[in-house]
Amino acid sequence: MIEFQLDPRSGLPTYLQLVHQVRQALRLGLLAPGDQLPTAREVVEKLAINPNTVLKAYRELERDGLVAPRQGLGTFVERSLAGAGSAAHPKLQRELSSWLAAAREAGLDLEDVEALFRAAVRDSFAEGVA
Amino acid sequence: MIWVAWRQHRIQLSSGIAVLAVLAIVLAWTGHQMTSYLHTSGLSACLAAHAGCDSFSHLVENRYGWLLRNVVYLNFLPMLAGVFWGAPLVAREMETGTCRLAWTQSISRRRWLAIKLGPFGAAAAVMAAGFSVLLGWWLHPFAQVSFGNGFARMDLNAFDVQGIAPIGYSLFAFAAGTTAGVLTRRVLPAMAITFAVFLPARLWVQSLRSHFATPLTVSYRAFGTSPRAGLGDWVVHSQIVDRLGRSVSDLTVITTCGIGPGSQKANVFTCLSAHGFHQIDRYQPASRFLAFQGIETGIFLGLAAVLLGIAVYWVTRRSAS
Amino acid sequence: MSAIETDRLERRYGRRWALRDCSLAVPAGRVVGLVGPNGAGKTTLLHMAVGLLAPTAGSIRVLGGLPPRERPGQLRRVGFVAQDKPLYRGFRVADMLRFGAKLNPGWDQDQAVQRLSRLGIPLSQRAGQLSGGQQAQLALALALGKRPELLVLDEPVANLDPLARREFLQLLMGEAAQGGLSVVLSSHLVADLERICDYLILLAAGQVQLVGDADDLLAEHRMFAGPRDQAGLLGRTHTVVHASYTGRQATLLVRLRSPAPDLASWTVRPVSLEELVLGYMSGPPPAQAAPSLSCVSEVPA
Numbered sequence: 001m002i003e004f005q006l007d008p009r010s011g012l013p014t015y016l017q018l019v020h021q022v023r024q025a026l027r028l029g030l031l032a033p034g035d036q037l038p039t040a041r042e043v044v045e046k047l048a049i050n051p052n053t054v055l056k057a058y059r060e061l062e063r064d065g066l067v068a069p070r071q072g073l074g075t076f077v078e079r080s081l082a083g084a085g086s087a088a089h090p091k092l093q094r095e096l097s098s099w100l101a102a103a104r105e106a107g108l109d110l111e112d113v114e115a116l117f118r119a120a121v122r123d124s125f126a127e128g129v130a
Numbered sequence: 131m132i133w134v135a136w137r138q139h140r141i142q143l144s145s146g147i148a149v150l151a152v153l154a155i156v157l158a159w160t161g162h163q164m165t166s167y168l169h170t171s172g173l174s175a176c177l178a179a180h181a182g183c184d185s186f187s188h189l190v191e192n193r194y195g196w197l198l199r200n201v202v203y204l205n206f207l208p209m210l211a212g213v214f215w216g217a218p219l220v221a222r223e224m225e226t227g228t229c230r231l232a233w234t235q236s237i238s239r240r241r242w243l244a245i246k247l248g249p250f251g252a253a254a255a256v257m258a259a260g261f262s263v264l265l266g267w268w269l270h271p272f273a274q275v276s277f278g279n280g281f282a283r284m285d286l287n288a289f290d291v292q293g294i295a296p297i298g299y300s301l302f303a304f305a306a307g308t309t310a311g312v313l314t315r316r317v318l319p320a321m322a323i324t325f326a327v328f329l330p331a332r333l334w335v336q337s338l339r340s341h342f343a344t345p346l347t348v349s350y351r352a353f354g355t356s357p358r359a360g361l362g363d364w365v366v367h368s369q370i371v372d373r374l375g376r377s378v379s380d381l382t383v384i385t386t387c388g389i390g391p392g393s394q395k396a397n398v399f400t401c402l403s404a405h406g407f408h409q410i411d412r413y414q415p416a417s418r419f420l421a422f423q424g425i426e427t428g429i430f431l432g433l434a435a436v437l438l439g440i441a442v443y444w445v446t447r448r449s450a451s
Numbered sequence: 452m453s454a455i456e457t458d459r460l461e462r463r464y465g466r467r468w469a470l471r472d473c474s475l476a477v478p479a480g481r482v483v484g485l486v487g488p489n490g491a492g493k494t495t496l497l498h499m500a501v502g503l504l505a506p507t508a509g510s511i512r513v514l515g516g517l518p519p520r521e522r523p524g525q526l527r528r529v530g531f532v533a534q535d536k537p538l539y540r541g542f543r544v545a546d547m548l549r550f551g552a553k554l555n556p557g558w559d560q561d562q563a564v565q566r567l568s569r570l571g572i573p574l575s576q577r578a579g580q581l582s583g584g585q586q587a588q589l590a591l592a593l594a595l596g597k598r599p600e601l602l603v604l605d606e607p608v609a610n611l612d613p614l615a616r617r618e619f620l621q622l623l624m625g626e627a628a629q630g631g632l633s634v635v636l637s638s639h640l641v642a643d644l645e646r647i648c649d650y651l652i653l654l655a656a657g658q659v660q661l662v663g664d665a666d667d668l669l670a671e672h673r674m675f676a677g678p679r680d681q682a683g684l685l686g687r688t689h690t691v692v693h694a695s696y697t698g699r700q701a702t703l704l705v706r707l708r709s710p711a712p713d714l715a716s717w718t719v720r721p722v723s724l725e726e727l728v729l730g731y732m733s734g735p736p737p738a739q740a741a742p743s744l745s746c747v748s749e750v751p752a
Contacts, residue, residue: 006646011721012648013666044624048617050482050649051628134553137546138539230533234501235554236597238523 002031006047007121014049018057026066026081037075103123135245139219143253146214150207150257154264161268164194168271187275198272199279202287207261208299209328211254216307219246220445224315232384239446247438251304258300265291265382274360284364286336286415293423298430303328305434309441335429340366342425345412351399352383352407362416373406383407452515454479454601454633455500461508462495468657469495473509475652475662477635479600484648484665485637486728490682492638492657494534497605500635501531504620514600526558530594534605536586540579544589547578549594555597559642561698563596570622584615588622595626602626604636608643641725651724653731660731665724672727677705685717693730704730 002025004018012020027029040054058075061067068078103113134145168174171193173186220243225230233239269288272281282289289295306327311320345366348358352370370378383389387401402408415424453476460473470492477483487492498504499511502519511518519525529531538547544567552558572585581589587607595601595726607623608616624647629633634680638644653661661668672692675685679701685691690706703724722730 008646039628041625041628044628045621047646048620048624049646051624052481054628054647131553134550137542137550222584227533227535228539230503231537231539231593232554233503233531234519234526234531234533235551236523236527236556237554238526347554 001036004043004047012056015053015060017055018043018054019060022057022061022066022082026077029080031077031080033079035077036073037077039074060093074076131245132249136247139246139250141250142215142218142415144251146210147253147257150261153207155262157264159267160197162265164197165271166266167193169198174271179311190275198269198281201265201269201291204261204265204291205287205299205332208258208296209325210303211250211257211300212303212305212307212324212328213321215250215254216304216309217311217324218317219250219308219311220441221311221315221317221320224311225317240442243442243445247308251301254304255297259294260298262294262296266293273362280364282362282364282416283419284362284414284422286364289339289364289419289422290332290336293419294427294438295423295430298427298434299332302331302430302434302437303438305441306331309437309444312441312444331433335426339422339426340414342422343414343418345414347410347412349408349410352402352409353389354409356409356411358411358413363411363413364416365411365413366382367412369410370407371410378407452479453477453512454481454483454514455635456509456512456621457496457509459509460496460499460506460511462499462504463507463572470499470654470657473659475659477633477652478650479514479633480630481633481650482624482648483633483635483652484641484644485635485652485654486641486644487637487639487654487660488732489639491639491654493639493654494605495657496654497531497603497635497637500601501603502526505534523582525549527597528600530597530602532590532594532602532604532607533589534609536590536607538586538590539576539589540577542578543574544572544576544578544581545574545587547593548574551593552595559595559596559598563592566592566595566622570618577743584611587611587615587619591619591622600631601633601635604634605706606637606639609640611639641728645724653728655732661727668727669722669724671707672722672730673702673705673707673719674722674726675701675705675714675717675719677701677703677714681714681716685714693733 002022004021006014006017008032010017022031031037037058040058042051043054044051058067058069062069062075066078066081067075069075100113103116103117109118148262170188171186173183173190176183176186190258223232232242250276266283269281269283269292273283275281279285279287283289283292290299303324307320307324310323310327311317314320314323347355350356356365370380370383372378383402383405386405387393387398387407389398455475455477457473457475460470461468473492473496485496487678495504499506500513500518500522502523502525504558505520513519513525514528516522516525519529531593537544540598542550548560548567551563552560564574567589570585570588572581572589578586578589591604591607594604604623608619611619620643623636626632636644636648649665651661651663651665652659677700679696679699682691682694682703685703685705689708691703692706693704695702695731704726
């Protein structure tokens, strides 16, 4: 069972944080199809957040086809987000590691690398959006 | 539902009853002592023989006069029902804010108030009735005795502690205390107001008592003994009047007819009849005891009802904050 | 159905207004936060909803019916935790539950006992000897014991330490998650309410300043920072709720009337609930604004 955490300073709406944590768990294989997500009550009793927030998050996940409610039983994982794990893309993983080694050798520190990376991601993904 | 009232006020109720129980025991014990002394001193035998009992009277007066005269302080007992039971009843909840808890449960405020009033009202009435019976028993042997003031049922202060009047006084005091608490919302001011209201009310109605019915009159020789002595009347007013019915002061009669240590009885009597001086007593006979009790109790129960009506109105219609 | 509906509700004491011109329709099934400074009229509004106070003008309806003041039967559907959580200090916890059972026909004793034992509150302890957090939870258990449809709480977590506050809110949200319950709670601290409320009412000086779905309100407002001499431009197309100036920079809390503009010299960011509340409570922007800012007429006095 996944355990949710909240970062009040992240600037992200609470329900999105929950959605991201489920997606992340799916990617890492911590959640597999057939696993049950905690009930809204369990989540709010731990985090002291509004129950509608949890329901909103679960609805979004349901819209993406990742989870589905089963009447009277709870909300269950429908499919995984496999394909993003490092095991599935060893070539990309290796290329990334060598690029990082080259960048560090060129004198870039952690913040430089992150700034470069973020700019590249933004440009790349922005092109994909209509 | 009664459980709630009991649980909230059980200390008040039981401590009040305990104090009264102790008082009752004291009264029972002293009553027993006094009654036996009445016999051993010979006063009771003397009274039965309708002889002149002054010397026997003095014996009893010396020994127990103070106790009998102090029975008047028992008139404060009904007031305690108002000060200690009535005043905190609602005021305490308003003072501590627990009325916000009590009034948002599922019962109406009228019902809530009724639940509170019931046990205490009943206890006050029962206690008052009990003390009335006890004091009736306590005073009964002394009905024909007089130490300046009489102790017959009709006499002032003896009247107040017997019959059904104490029930009226207690319920009035309780209602006054409760209503004072509702209006002031504070316990101590409510207690003070109850004290300040009870005494004047009692004294005022007591002053009206002689007018409940037109007093009867009896006349007899000035400074003499009334032919109705020992019949348990309440002599409301006694004065000497002359032949024309004009009021005459005792001093005038004394000086006019030369009444003093060395005077001759025959001369005094002649003088008195010559001037037509005679004593007029206005009195309420003992036979009117029950009627007067009814009137006085009715007045106080009426006042209690009005006060409780105000309390109920204030609690149910007025707001909490 | 609205949990609480008011129509020009008013309450005054002599010449002083505690609440005026209050018209709301609070939806059911939400967790509603009533925010405002002390003396804003929050307690007055809540007391009118639970039947402790009667309006001097206007009307209020609760759960689709008359307020408990006029229909005591409604008391069964409304649970209330008053400010400072009044309890009978001399009663034991078990006595308090019995009190609730005797005075409420719909009482669920088993659930109440279970709730308290889960929290570790002993039934034989005197209410006056419980900690502040435990008293709050006992007061909550009492209000929930009659299984109400509407739960009203007046500053429930004021004076509680952070741990007690967290535990109380966890309990409260757990109850809300079960469904069928509308919750209205007041606080003068927005931080208390930010995580748990999905509907907001902002009260100040006896009047409603802001009301609406929390997410919608946050989506409608932005914080703009930019050059002071251009502040008037924004005011023409949107509502400036609050403005503050330092030197040549202006920071404006803006309510969007249309999609957020993309102005070159301005940075835009979303607002937090706290900034939103502070902005509305702070009143109109200071008078040294540029003349073209005269259109901030929607800012409440």
